[in-house]
Amino acid sequence: MPRTTFPRDRFDEIPAGTGRVGAHRAERPRSRSWLVFLWAALATVVLVIVGIFGVLLASGRISPASDPAPTPTVAETTPAAIDTSYTVVVLNGTAEEGLAGNLRDRIVALGWPGDSVQTGDSDTTDFATTTVYYRAPEDEAAARGLAEAIGGASVAESDFLQPTDDPDTADDEGAEKRLIVVIGLDRAAGQPSS
Template structure:
């Protein structure tokens, strides 16, 4: 039994002794509690960030064959109807008489995204394989955010990319190209419609 130094409770004479000596505090107990609190806070913050990213559409799981493909961000998956009507010029052929369809060697650093505008799964991966086989470098594939596109359209951002868009459209067996800012995360965006045979 541990012997404690004498204190005022030892001098009580009327009745049995009440109370007990308090034992010495354990060293380092506060750090353990702090470490567990910090770990729990980190886990909760991480889960919260992931849930918000999924809710905002910043993280997307895309279709693909085998490996994972990078998906365009939420702003690149917007529907082309709102922005395309504001500042676009549809054309079935070249936008100027001097422009001719470019070849894959003319692509350079132009980013090319293939988006599935239908409910048919695997269509973007199929078109990506077809374009890659034709020599084009596809940056990423994904969903266009709509499933009712009837026509396959190749959208481009700059006038200088019109010939590239026409060459890509020709490789896919379509002629519909359109200048639009609806897909700001890529220079050229292909939105596959129900007319794409694959």
């Protein structure tokens, strides 16, 4: 290979064999290799933990903001019981005549004394659903029993039942043991009765 000549520079004037030639390296630091190993081990542990958490999160085994599962609650219902010690008022909440009398006869046939079942007309003639109203929570079982006996009426608590002075039909608080049945449009002609 032919030799080429390069222009002269400052390195051409250095005498040959005077010592080191080439790259100069810094001195090796004393006993710092354990610190590098410690940082590498710590980084490895952190990356492994993040990787495991990421896999569990991606697979759906854990959720980022997991709320505790709601506990299902069981609603207590009062068992139905027919109690003929209650007086019953049957009100016709429709425009159809004779519904209150027919239901009164049915209630008397279930065991209520005839003089403890009264009839009348409601203030409204478009009451939607036949409902048995009771005054206090302890009256709910009797209301449910009457509702089932007359064919699946709704049951609701209401405070419009006022106390009475009659000691024979009153409970311990002086309130009359009374249920009020309001006949609704669901029992009117042309509607299926239950």
